[in-house]
Amino acid sequence: MRIALAVLRRDRRSQVATVLVALGVMIAVSLVLWLVAAPNGLQARSERTVWREVFGESKDGAISVASNWDSYHGTLIQRFDVARARPGDVPVADGIARFPEAGEVLLSPALADLVRSTPPERLGNRFPGRQIAELGPEALKYPGELVAIVGRQEVPDGYPAPDLRGGTGPYQSDYQSMLTLLTRVGLVVLVVPCLVLVASAARLTAAKRERRLAALRLAGASPRQVVVMTAVETAIGAVLGSALGVLLAQPFSHVTATIPWEGGTWFPGDFVPSAAVVAAVALLAPVLVVGAAVLGLRRVVNQPLAAEKKRTVRPWRLLTIAGGLAVFFLGVTLAGQLRGDNRFTLVLLGLGAVALALVLAGPVVTSWVGGFFVGRWRGPSTLLAGRRLTGNPVAAFRGSAGVVVAVFTGSMALTMLPGLESQVPYRDATWREDALVAEQVKHDLTSLRLATSAPIVTMLEGRVGDDGHSAYAIVGDCEDMAKVLTGLTCRPGPAVYSSAPLPSTRFESADRETALPAQYETRPFDGRGRVGVVIDRELLPAVAGEVSMVGVPTTAENRDIVHTALIGTLPGARLVDGEQLDLYSDTLLADLERATVIGLSIAAVLGGIGAAVAAAGSVIDRRRTFAALIAAGTPIRVLARALRREVMVPVFAVTVAACGAGVAVGLGLLTVARGVVGHGEMPITPWVVAPVGVGVVVALVAALACGPVLRGISPRDYAAE
Amino acid sequence: MNSVLAARGLVKTYGDVHALAGVDIDIAAGDVLAVVGPSGSGKTTLLHVLSGILRADGGDVFLDGRAIGELTETGRSALRRTEFGFVFQSGMLVAELTAEENAALPMLLGGGSREESLGAARLWLGRLGLEGLEKRRPGELSGGQAQRVAIARALAHRPRVVFADEPTGALDTRTGQEMMTVLLQAARETGAAVVIVTHDKAIADRALRVVEIQDGRIAAGVSA
Numbered sequence: 001m002r003i004a005l006a007v008l009r010r011d012r013r014s015q016v017a018t019v020l021v022a023l024g025v026m027i028a029v030s031l032v033l034w035l036v037a038a039p040n041g042l043q044a045r046s047e048r049t050v051w052r053e054v055f056g057e058s059k060d061g062a063i064s065v066a067s068n069w070d071s072y073h074g075t076l077i078q079r080f081d082v083a084r085a086r087p088g089d090v091p092v093a094d095g096i097a098r099f100p101e102a103g104e105v106l107l108s109p110a111l112a113d114l115v116r117s118t119p120p121e122r123l124g125n126r127f128p129g130r131q132i133a134e135l136g137p138e139a140l141k142y143p144g145e146l147v148a149i150v151g152r153q154e155v156p157d158g159y160p161a162p163d164l165r166g167g168t169g170p171y172q173s174d175y176q177s178m179l180t181l182l183t184r185v186g187l188v189v190l191v192v193p194c195l196v197l198v199a200s201a202a203r204l205t206a207a208k209r210e211r212r213l214a215a216l217r218l219a220g221a222s223p224r225q226v227v228v229m230t231a232v233e234t235a236i237g238a239v240l241g242s243a244l245g246v247l248l249a250q251p252f253s254h255v256t257a258t259i260p261w262e263g264g265t266w267f268p269g270d271f272v273p274s275a276a277v278v279a280a281v282a283l284l285a286p287v288l289v290v291g292a293a294v295l296g297l298r299r300v301v302n303q304p305l306a307a308e309k310k311r312t313v314r315p316w317r318l319l320t321i322a323g324g325l326a327v328f329f330l331g332v333t334l335a336g337q338l339r340g341d342n343r344f345t346l347v348l349l350g351l352g353a354v355a356l357a358l359v360l361a362g363p364v365v366t367s368w369v370g371g372f373f374v375g376r377w378r379g380p381s382t383l384l385a386g387r388r389l390t391g392n393p394v395a396a397f398r399g400s401a402g403v404v405v406a407v408f409t410g411s412m413a414l415t416m417l418p419g420l421e422s423q424v425p426y427r428d429a430t431w432r433e434d435a436l437v438a439e440q441v442k443h444d445l446t447s448l449r450l451a452t453s454a455p456i457v458t459m460l461e462g463r464v465g466d467d468g469h470s471a472y473a474i475v476g477d478c479e480d481m482a483k484v485l486t487g488l489t490c491r492p493g494p495a496v497y498s499s500a501p502l503p504s505t506r507f508e509s510a511d512r513e514t515a516l517p518a519q520y521e522t523r524p525f526d527g528r529g530r531v532g533v534v535i536d537r538e539l540l541p542a543v544a545g546e547v548s549m550v551g552v553p554t555t556a557e558n559r560d561i562v563h564t565a566l567i568g569t570l571p572g573a574r575l576v577d578g579e580q581l582d583l584y585s586d587t588l589l590a591d592l593e594r595a596t597v598i599g600l601s602i603a604a605v606l607g608g609i610g611a612a613v614a615a616a617g618s619v620i621d622r623r624r625t626f627a628a629l630i631a632a633g634t635p636i637r638v639l640a641r642a643l644r645r646e647v648m649v650p651v652f653a654v655t656v657a658a659c660g661a662g663v664a665v666g667l668g669l670l671t672v673a674r675g676v677v678g679h680g681e682m683p684i685t686p687w688v689v690a691p692v693g694v695g696v697v698v699a700l701v702a703a704l705a706c707g708p709v710l711r712g713i714s715p716r717d718y719a720a721e
Numbered sequence: 722m723n724s725v726l727a728a729r730g731l732v733k734t735y736g737d738v739h740a741l742a743g744v745d746i747d748i749a750a751g752d753v754l755a756v757v758g759p760s761g762s763g764k765t766t767l768l769h770v771l772s773g774i775l776r777a778d779g780g781d782v783f784l785d786g787r788a789i790g791e792l793t794e795t796g797r798s799a800l801r802r803t804e805f806g807f808v809f810q811s812g813m814l815v816a817e818l819t820a821e822e823n824a825a826l827p828m829l830l831g832g833g834s835r836e837e838s839l840g841a842a843r844l845w846l847g848r849l850g851l852e853g854l855e856k857r858r859p860g861e862l863s864g865g866q867a868q869r870v871a872i873a874r875a876l877a878h879r880p881r882v883v884f885a886d887e888p889t890g891a892l893d894t895r896t897g898q899e900m901m902t903v904l905l906q907a908a909r910e911t912g913a914a915v916v917i918v919t920h921d922k923a924i925a926d927r928a929l930r931v932v933e934i935q936d937g938r939i940a941a942g943v944s945a
């Protein structure tokens with residue numbers, strides 16, 4: 001141990017390597033803590049909003065609740081219309097001052113501010129009553145969330161609930177599942193570049209250390225003493241880095257809290273991992289790094305006199321790609337049959353298997369490409385690069401492993417994103433863009449008619465057909481419905497508008513069942529949404545006076561006013577005009593894209609740093625040889641060109657394979673996502689190969705790190721030790 | 722003497738230390754000069770300045786009457802690549818290259834074609850008794866064989882002067898003497914001058930001339 005510490009005190013290169021190991025471990029630990037803390041953030045959000053999951057709790061509840069999405073100028077508002085069903089105390093969740101009685105309102109601070117700064121007819125009238133308090137952060141999903149709890153005398157079509165606390169425990173939506181999946185994918189793909197970075201840093205002085213340790217072995221040091229020396233040398237950097245990583249994770253978690261997800265940022269404490277997790281990661285990281293360093297000593301420990309041999313890699317490693325893909329697709333297949341988190345675990349195991357297979361197979365491809373160069377070289381730089389690639393393909397590939405995994409992930413993400421875009425289930429083109437439509441309307445419309453002069457279209461929704469085969473149908477006045485419904489072209493006279501023949505004449509709405517006359521005219525309907533059949537009211541006189549939906553065509557000037565009138569006068573009604581749904585899907589896609597860009601940027605930067613450190617390390621390892629070549633007149637530009645090829649060639653070759661694997665895995669993950677959302681396409685764009693270009697550019701930048709290190713070599717260093 | 726390489730008033734200092742303090746030397750074609758002296762006497766610095774690896778702080782080195790101190794770093798690199806050959810302790814071969822590729826490297830770096838460079842390298846390896854070992858890597862050669870490859874590398878491009886820095890330092894006495902025989906014979910065949918830096922008296926005795934460096938100066942008692 002004393003020797004190890006003495007070396008560290010005196011040798012500048014060992015000091016640099018220790019600092020780089022510490023930096024690598026620090027980045028790795030803070031990233032891992034960041035990623036493992038993400039589920040905590042989701043959990044915290046779930047726990048704060050569990051009071052909103054009140055549906056189906058009780059058939060005979062103390063209160064009635066209607067939960068709806070609303071929006072104002074592109075921002076979603078979640079509102080809860082609540083009414084007391086019987087007298088008595090109604091328990092509420094933390095952050096809710098008390099249950100609002102009829103005429104009382106609770107608003108989140110951000111919504112309260114918005115209401116205060118907006119004319120009431122445009123927003124405030126949606127929440128009629130006296131604001132008794134603001135919702136506390138304990139009841140909000142994120143800071144700045146727009147939430148309202150509006151006390152009503154009654155809430156038609158509300159769900160019975162015992163209280164406003166929730167009770168079945170946090171509900172995990174697909175949205176949350178997606179972030180959980182993304183963070184776990186991130187854990188897999190970001191850990192590899194971290195490991196490459198740490199390994200590259202640890203290898204910076206490996207050649208020199210191996211010579212020193214071999215000398216010590218020959219001088220009588222036992223294998224155990226050599227192992228302890230190495231462990232001490234590596235542990236100093238690793239423990240320091242781990243401690244710094246834990247410290248860095250704190251400010252990192254606050255930065256993470258500013259990244260929006262599902263419409264808002266996070267509370268500062270959301271991303272703080274548990275103490276047990278922190279301790280486990282902080283302990284495991286140095287143990288792994290020291291273990292890897294000690295494992296790397298096998299040759300010196302066992303054969304201190306052995307000359308460095310040509311390190312060949314066996315082609316069977318290529319089979320690991322087939323194996324990795326097989327494990328992945330097996331996982332995907334099994335995941336399709338499971339529910340809950342288990343399916344993601346299976347998918348992630350498969351993903352890890354593919355990433356591992358790429359790292360294992362990379363040296364084989366590197367060796368083959370090197371062999372190609374060696375067979376066809378014309379100049380010294382190609383020869384040097386080719387021989388290096390064939391001579392030690394594992395070392396030549398080591399630095400690029402992070403970039404390869406980043407490319408793999410990038411291709412996977414670019415395969416998945418267009419597919420997910422098509423799978424986002426909330427795009428709804430049923431209604432015209434200028435229309436506002438409310439459903440679950442059981443109200444007297446007098447108040448609405450008094451509140452707005454805009455034309456009000458009344459409709460009844462139901463289904464046409466029998467139990468086995470039916471279509472979603474809307475009943476109303478065709479001319480009126482055409483003002484709010486897309487694809488409807490009316491002609492005089494009562495008719496059924498349908499894109500396909502009706503399965504039967506039976507019409508069923510929520511409250512009753514009736515039938516179309518035996519004879520009726522069918523006209524084409526080019527609906528682009530959920531509505532399949534439009535029926536003129538005159539054809540169903542039995543339900544002619546019934547209303548379950550209200551639509552209002554609006555203008556840019558009166559849209560807010562009509563919106564506010566609909567919400568304010570039809571408590572509990574649900575707006576289905578598409579605006580909220582579009583906002584939700586836009587938010588979802590923006591979140592996915594943001595998460596992808598952040599993850600890939602980190603992976604690319606880490607991969608690039610790892611490759612740069614590895615490239616610099618490969619120069620330092622061969623410092624004396626390069627010095628001798630420079631002394632003998634070799635231009636540095638020739639050596640730099642050879643080194644660039646050394647770095648670039650394996651990256652290019654293996655990233656092409658990684659891109660292919662990424663596309664395959666992306667398609668597999670899309671299959672799982674399709675299982676989650678139930679539908680969707682799997683389009684592949686040419687952009688899936690873009691990560692190869694990015695990977696090559698990152699590798700080129702990393703390869704440029706060789707230049708300064710080479711220029712730092714003096715021709716006289718051939719005699720240095 | 723008709724000098725290929727001449728040094729006049731060479732001065733080289735490192736801080737307060739005078740590694741060279743006014744050295745004059747003439748080296749003719751076919752000459753074999755051994756530079757000896759205790760550790761830190763300045764002998765390796767002299768080799769570095771003579772070969773253009775280092776630029777002198779005072780005085781200059783002349784190759785065929787041309788001052789190499791006036792050349793740029795690029796120019797001096799080109800000079801070392803084309804006019805000089807180098808043999809280092811332990812060979813300092815490129816570990817990944819085969820013996821023939823190592824020997825061909827200076828010619829390749831000088832713009833030689835693959836066939837021409839490898840052909841010359843094989844020829845020299847054969848002359849130096851390494852026939853059949855052309856495809857081996859340095860790790861698969863003995864110390865003496867590796868030094869022979871280094872000699873082939875130093876001579877394959879037919880340099881004017883070969884500089885050898887402790888060329889036998891990593892070899893046993895017998896192998897060292899054999900290596901010297903090979904080096905001197907090969908140099909004689911090409912007409913190259915040889916400058917050997919060594920602390921081994923037995924090796925120095927193989928040279929035609931010996932200069933002893935002490936405190937950066939040529940000491941008295943220089944052998945002709």
